Amino acid sequence: MAETLESRAGKATPMDRLWAENDDSRGVSEPTMQVDVAGFEGPLDLLLHLARNQKVDLSRISILALAEQYLKFIDSARAIRLELAADYLVMAAWLAFLKSKLLIPKQPGDEGESGEELAAVLQFRLKRLEAMRDAASRLVNRNRLGRDVFARGMPEMVIIDKKNEYSASLYDLLTAYAIQRQRQAITNVRIAKRGVWSLKEARDILTRLVGSFKDWTALDQFLLAYMTTPEERATAIASSFAATLELVREGHIEMRQQDAFAPLYLRSRAPAEKAIEGAP
Amino acid sequence: MSDSANATVIPFTVDEEAEAERNPAERLILAEAARMAEAIVFASTEPVTEKQLASRLPEGVDVRAAMAELQKIYARRGVNLVRVGDGWAFRTAGDLAFLMNRDAIQQKKLSRAALEVLAIIAYHQPVTRAEIEDIRGVETSKGTLDTLMETEWVRMRGRRRTPGRPVTYGTTEKFLDHFALEEIRDLPGMEELKGAGLLSARMPSNFSVPLPPSDLDLLTEDEDPLTDIDLEELGLLTPRVTDD
């Protein structure tokens, strides 16, 4: 049983995920986004960096040399077993293809674009990205409202379109909609998905709850807040009971029962409270 | 002062006498100081004292003279430079005050609940109050719907052809206007809400965002038009559910 717990510990339970979503972890969990190969934001960014190191104008850059540098970079990254996002590997494969196209002269029967054409496309993309980088820095260095240039500090009037007594932006509207539907969808998922309580779930719930019960409390009461449907009762009680035994063994809680089939009572063990809080 | 008939706009008055006392270099410095003071007073959220001005203007500037100049410049304009307590501030010219209080409407922000209901009406229209509550999972206060009707962004469209014949709600032209939408289907769909980071990328598979009908004026198959009797019965705003 301990093994099962171990192996599952790394994964978030459905409950945990729900909490995480409520905490609004936008962007944090998008796997491809965190790719940060030594601080590069995607393969094109890495290529642009390598290209700049050639210290020539992008139009006169050697695409072949660039492709080789990139492939070398990827090889060394893999050598130190750095985990690379698929994007980087796809680019590597494409550059290897480009390299072969550039090295082997176009055959009469060849289909598709020539190596030179492909190289030109890559060059274009690099130039365009660089141009946007420059544009971004020129933009932020302009005189900006609220930093360099100011509006009237003591407005005497708010100009309102007479027809619009109420204000709201499309963004407000969409945010309200998304948040509310999301909240609702998550509630629904909880109901739909929790046919069976896993031991892990039960343990997590108990661990969270048990600290707040200083007095003997019936096990049923611990679970009341989480029991949304009668169907879940059996699985919830079974899993929680097993989890309770574990927690007793680990010294987090105490447990007692008057007679066979009598209600089970639980309470947190005062000295162990800290340990419970620190538990996963 | 009497030359206004010749000018397109009220001109600066130039005090020739004071002028004569200053040499060109001094004049330029004063002019630039007046420009700086003008910007500072304009941007300030409170009247600016001469002491504050002195601390921000180049050293040795005659603040009083600069402010006197500025005041003169603005004397007959739509905005005047006035003394407020021991500070300086710009104020609308007294004779133009009528322009200011003309639209004394207090702009109100929609409450979060109202925004939610509005969004649900926009996406899920035609939708009844019970359906809105079902989607939100909480009861919708009558005041919320009243507020939305007041914005004129929401209207009663008809009645659902189901027991109780509940009123259906939808959005108006004004709604599209206000939110700069060409048409209701320009509202982003589920994938786009996800793409914009508004919706979690990991929504349950049974989750969907409805596509509003393309023509808002057409009643759907299960809607009946609102009759005059309906409107009267509804007291125009209160959707009452009758048992029949």
Add this chain to the structure above:
Amino acid sequence: MSDSANATVIPFTVDEEAEAERNPAERLILAEAARMAEAIVFASTEPVTEKQLASRLPEGVDVRAAMAELQKIYARRGVNLVRVGDGWAFRTAGDLAFLMNRDAIQQKKLSRAALEVLAIIAYHQPVTRAEIEDIRGVETSKGTLDTLMETEWVRMRGRRRTPGRPVTYGTTEKFLDHFALEEIRDLPGMEELKGAGLLSARMPSNFSVPLPPSDLDLLTEDEDPLTDIDLEELGLLTPRVTDD
């Protein structure tokens, strides 16, 4: 312009030619209209549109002419009248930034990625998320567009008339106002970038690129409101809530 040496403060420039075309009565009316417009725009922190001005000024007033006059008057003052899209606003003069930025409120800093996306949206608008990702060669993190929309510099504009009808993004008037741009064509380096063909989605074969639209609100030729979307193609459900 050449008589500044005689004046204490930067003088009004009077356009003699345009002047000659107007009779004295017209001039007076225009002067008064300019004064009123001055008061209205000065009183507001937000840009005031010409439409809003027209509704507040006496009927028949040439708003554009009045604003042109005012702009000229303020051109060299500490406070300038600037055009922001179709609105007008008074803003402290750009060359006085050194005086002003000590009051700057600490603004939330955008990440490098967000700035890049902002620039791409500004220069390439209307642009879809897929196009942004193509230019950057990397997926756009979910929070980025969200953050940009929250700043109110970026908005959803419409939909591209291509399969899947993706939502297009563009900048707002607030963006123009914040970065002191009259219109999107005033973006730094816009002409060169266009000339170099770097604002196109694909490598242009002839390196001649069409001008970006000057009117941000008009949909371009390949943008379309969503009229006949294939529901199944988008995987969206129709709004149908059944009563039980």
